[in-house]
Amino acid sequence: EQQVQQSPASLVLQEGENAELQCSFSIFTNQVQWFYQRPGGRLVSLLYNPSGTKQSGRLTSTTVIKERRSSLHISSSQITDSGTYLCAMEPGGYKVVFGSGTRLLVSP
Amino acid sequence: EAAVTQSPRSKVAVTGGKVTLSCHQTNNHDYMYWYRQDTGHGLRLIHYSYVADSTEKGDIPDGYKASRPSQENFSLILELASLSQTAVYFCASRSNQDTQYFGPGTRLLVL
Numbered sequence: 453e454q455q456v457q458q459s460p461a462s463l464v465l466q467e468g469e470n471a472e473l474q475c476s477f478s479i480f481t482n483q484v485q486w487f488y489q490r491p492g493g494r495l496v497s498l499l500y501n502p503s504g505t506k507q508s509g510r511l512t513s514t515t516v517i518k519e520r521r522s523s524l525h526i527s528s529s530q531i532t533d534s535g536t537y538l539c540a541m542e543p544g545g546y547k548v549v550f551g552s553g554t555r556l557l558v559s560p
Numbered sequence: 561e562a563a564v565t566q567s568p569r570s571k572v573a574v575t576g577g578k579v580t581l582s583c584h585q586t587n588n589h590d591y592m593y594w595y596r597q598d599t600g601h602g603l604r605l606i607h608y609s610y611v612a613d614s615t616e617k618g619d620i621p622d623g624y625k626a627s628r629p630s631q632e633n634f635s636l637i638l639e640l641a642s643l644s645q646t647a648v649y650f651c652a653s654r655s656n657q658d659t660q661y662f663g664p665g666t667r668l669l670v671l
Contacts, residue, residue: 552602
């Protein structure tokens, strides 16, 4: 069974601090995605990152295929960044498999 | 912006009853997916489809059926709802080599 492991499970930051979220895969994949979800809300795509480094605003995703891992860096966190961050990978055959997420709380 | 809608947005069902969750996308995407999310957990893939009139089993298909009558519509069917199927269900669509676009979710409570 293809698996996606995310760490940490939860993270508490003060506003302005940086965050580093990790994702590892049980198989080699070259299709990695990061999503954001507010409590009870729909998932929203943050970064679609096949390999290397990709940036969008304060978010930077780095994927190293040969090491089967990806990371999401959030710089200068804001209260509105609070929510759950999910990593997903494609093992092939059109499937998309998700990790259990990192719950981020940013306090004033 | 890709548009994926789900209906109903919430539902209360009785154990043993039949439940149908519907998903509609207007983006001409080939691939559609059904996931369930339980409190404190990520998304688990139930069924998916890459072409109309064809569905594939995901990681947790037991107790669920899927139907893809057209490119735009993808339904999830619980023939005999059980307490363990209480969850939030998300539908998603995507085109090849692109990210997924998610619907708002359906909250299902089975009593």
